[in-house]
Amino acid sequence: MSRLRVAVVGATGAVGQEMVSVLESRRFPVSDLVPLASERSRGKSVTFHGEAIEVKVLGKDSFRRVDLALFSAGGSISKEMAPVAVKDGAVVVDNSSAFRMEPEVPLVVPEVNPEAIAGHRGIIANPNCSTIIMVVAITPIHRLSPIQRIVASTYQASSGAGARGMDALLRELDGEGRRSSTVPLNTKAQGSPFPHRLAGNLIPRIDVLLDNGYTREEMKMVHETRKIMGLPPIPISATCVRVPVERAHSESIQVTTASPLTLDQIRTALRAAPGVKLEDAPREDIYPMPLIVSGQDDVSVGRIRRHPDEPSTYDLWVVGDQVRKGAALNAVQIAEKLFCA
Amino acid sequence: MSRLRVAVVGATGAVGQEMVSVLESRRFPVSDLVPLASERSRGKSVTFHGEAIEVKVLGKDSFRRVDLALFSAGGSISKEMAPVAVKDGAVVVDNSSAFRMEPEVPLVVPEVNPEAIAGHRGIIANPNCSTIIMVVAITPIHRLSPIQRIVASTYQASSGAGARGMDALLRELDGEGRRSSTVPLNTKAQGSPFPHRLAGNLIPRIDVLLDNGYTREEMKMVHETRKIMGLPPIPISATCVRVPVERAHSESIQVTTASPLTLDQIRTALRAAPGVKLEDAPREDIYPMPLIVSGQDDVSVGRIRRHPDEPSTYDLWVVGDQVRKGAALNAVQIAEKLFCA
Numbered sequence: 001m002s003r004l005r006v007a008v009v010g011a012t013g014a015v016g017q018e019m020v021s022v023l024e025s026r027r028f029p030v031s032d033l034v035p036l037a038s039e040r041s042r043g044k045s046v047t048f049h050g051e052a053i054e055v056k057v058l059g060k061d062s063f064r065r066v067d068l069a070l071f072s073a074g075g076s077i078s079k080e081m082a083p084v085a086v087k088d089g090a091v092v093v094d095n096s097s098a099f100r101m102e103p104e105v106p107l108v109v110p111e112v113n114p115e116a117i118a119g120h121r122g123i124i125a126n127p128n129c130s131t132i133i134m135v136v137a138i139t140p141i142h143r144l145s146p147i148q149r150i151v152a153s154t155y156q157a158s159s160g161a162g163a164r165g166m167d168a169l170l171r172e173l174d175g176e177g178r179r180s181s182t183v184p185l186n187t188k189a190q191g192s193p194f195p196h197r198l199a200g201n202l203i204p205r206i207d208v209l210l211d212n213g214y215t216r217e218e219m220k221m222v223h224e225t226r227k228i229m230g231l232p233p234i235p236i237s238a239t240c241v242r243v244p245v246e247r248a249h250s251e252s253i254q255v256t257t258a259s260p261l262t263l264d265q266i267r268t269a270l271r272a273a274p275g276v277k278l279e280d281a282p283r284e285d286i287y288p289m290p291l292i293v294s295g296q297d298d299v300s301v302g303r304i305r306r307h308p309d310e311p312s313t314y315d316l317w318v319v320g321d322q323v324r325k326g327a328a329l330n331a332v333q334i335a336e337k338l339f340c341a
Numbered sequence: 342m343s344r345l346r347v348a349v350v351g352a353t354g355a356v357g358q359e360m361v362s363v364l365e366s367r368r369f370p371v372s373d374l375v376p377l378a379s380e381r382s383r384g385k386s387v388t389f390h391g392e393a394i395e396v397k398v399l400g401k402d403s404f405r406r407v408d409l410a411l412f413s414a415g416g417s418i419s420k421e422m423a424p425v426a427v428k429d430g431a432v433v434v435d436n437s438s439a440f441r442m443e444p445e446v447p448l449v450v451p452e453v454n455p456e457a458i459a460g461h462r463g464i465i466a467n468p469n470c471s472t473i474i475m476v477v478a479i480t481p482i483h484r485l486s487p488i489q490r491i492v493a494s495t496y497q498a499s500s501g502a503g504a505r506g507m508d509a510l511l512r513e514l515d516g517e518g519r520r521s522s523t524v525p526l527n528t529k530a531q532g533s534p535f536p537h538r539l540a541g542n543l544i545p546r547i548d549v550l551l552d553n554g555y556t557r558e559e560m561k562m563v564h565e566t567r568k569i570m571g572l573p574p575i576p577i578s579a580t581c582v583r584v585p586v587e588r589a590h591s592e593s594i595q596v597t598t599a600s601p602l603t604l605d606q607i608r609t610a611l612r613a614a615p616g617v618k619l620e621d622a623p624r625e626d627i628y629p630m631p632l633i634v635s636g637q638d639d640v641s642v643g644r645i646r647r648h649p650d651e652p653s654t655y656d657l658w659v660v661g662d663q664v665r666k667g668a669a670l671n672a673v674q675i676a677e678k679l680f681c682a
Contacts, residue, residue, distance in 0.1 A: 200631070202630060205628060236650070243585075303580070308553060308560070309574065
């Protein structure tokens with residue numbers, strides 16, 4: 001197979017850096033890596049297979065001869081520059097929310113709906129991180145018996161706000177007033193992207209508020225899940241909460257299926273599912289936790305229980321590395337399906 | 342009204358100390374305070390209205406002439422010593438789970454079921470902390486239209502494991518390897534009551550595992566909620582998770598009511614409800630957060646939303662001080678209903 005010229009837009013961000021690292025570790029067939037970023041990153045470089053590659057400033061001519069462009073620089077840059085890349089002949093895998101809900105743009109989690117890739121017209125969207133982690137975990141159950149209802153509460157890491165988010169949390173933890181109860185509420189780290197201090201705290205608002213009272217993050221989990229899994233408009237709701245954890249997202253998920261399943265059926269399906277790690281021995285204190293899952297490719301699933309009162313309802317606890325499977329890894333896996341299948 | 346001789350069993354623990362502090366701040370009519378604890382606390386004292394009172398070692402003769410005994414020293418001590426206190430003529434308000442589900446023992450949250458106190462036979466049980474916080478928040482909605490189904494996911498603070506829990510978290514935060522991603526999983530604080538490191542992590546297992554796969558903490562929220570609110574066996578499920586927060590518990594709660602309500606009706610009911618603080622202006626980043634609620638008496642409720650697909654289902658975000666309303670304050674409020682009404 002011929003090697004590809006691969007651009008990474010937003011190469012100095014948390015997800016962009018992880019994209020470069022995932023391209024390297026998965027030995028994606030790269031002939032040239034083209035790291036792109038804004039003016040602010042001029043002079044920086046990224047390391048790829050031991051070589052320092054200078055970051056170029058993103059512009060209209062950045063995508064000449066580029067085969068694949070991985071975007072992770074925010075929605076407005078994607079909106080402006082992804083069409084430019086497509087026009088120049090590149091296939092774009094876009095990590096922003098800019099195109100996700102456009103009907104002609106495939107929204108893909110390779111373990112769930114790889115077949116959607118085939119219909120692309122130049123842009124393939126990488127879903128929201130919390131959504132990716134959820135659908136990887138619940139799709140094996142959906143294949144046993146169709147899911148009829150979903151309730152999700154998230155425990156989202158600082159990395160969801162990028163390198164600035166992780167840095168702000170670490171500085172709050174490092175800095176003055178670590179003992180949360182003695183800290184005035186407004187003592188958040190300088191330059192923090194969060195609305196309040198995160199260390200020792202929980203922030204139940206991620207992304208902007210919409211008219212229905214849910215946040216955009218919460219409604220992404222509703223709409224993107226339906227699109228990726230091809231669900232009818234079943235009831236789905238989410239509550240998205242930022243927690244003082246570095247980079248793995250956790251989710252308490254309740255699903256109701258059309259007919260009752262045994263827990264053994266569910267565990268067997270999850271054990272066999274690609275991208276899933278079953279960690280479900282709670283008596284031995286084995287269950288998914290962000291400290292273990294950070295840096296891991298698979299989404300971990302555990303605490304699988306049948307609802308005490310409803311035979312077709314199940315509670316799960318799911319953890320995935322937000323930067324990796326929640327963003328960079330999923331994007332590279334899409335590219336692998338495109339170019340390496 | 343005559344003043345009372347009040348024993349506090351477990352007076353040197355996190356909840357016991359808070360009980361003493363709440364008795365003082367609420368000017369409960371105490372003639373003598375009798376702080377009791379185990380042999381380990383011999384020689385310690387507690388401060389009450391500026392006076393240092395020596396902690397006595399708990400024994401069979403500790404309750405002579407005691408009118409009220411507040412117990413917070415664990416289930417086995419309650420089982421053994423509460424009957425002794427009752428026999429000596431005291432009324433016991435017990436913070437342990439020892440008697441909560443016994444049919445003849447009232448399980449009371451004064452804002453919800455104060456009438457249950459009247460039937461006591463010497464022991465009144467103080468509910469589980471997560472349960473108290475939930476029922477205070479949802480009862481005003483239940484009074485508008487009966488609740489038919491509850492889904493709860495908790496975000497529980499270190500204080501739920503007592504002073505040792507808070508101390509372990511703070512030492513993990515203070516100590517080596519604060520940057521969670523570089524810390525091996527087993528680096529938990531010496532003497533930590535938690536099964537894993539809590540700093541930078543989440544632990545989805547609180548209390549022991551039961552045969553149905555739920556933890557005892559999770560099933561307390563099911564059974565105690567039904568008993569306190571006098572609910573029929575409607576479907577309730579909970580997922581209980583420890584988070585690196587010091588002393589306020591947070592809960593993502595979904596309730597389904599018999600008939601649709603307007604959000605204004607719900608907000609008006611919550612605004613008028615005793616023990617509730619409505620903090621629901623998410624566009625201004627006003628919502629309940631553990632850093633604000635710590636040390637506050639009221640349970641804070643916010644992020645009130647109508648389910649996008651179900652007109653009678655509502656998502657809420659609720660935070661309460663675990664040591665205070667979740668334990669010590671609720672116990673003293675029960676005593677006030679008994680003696681000061």
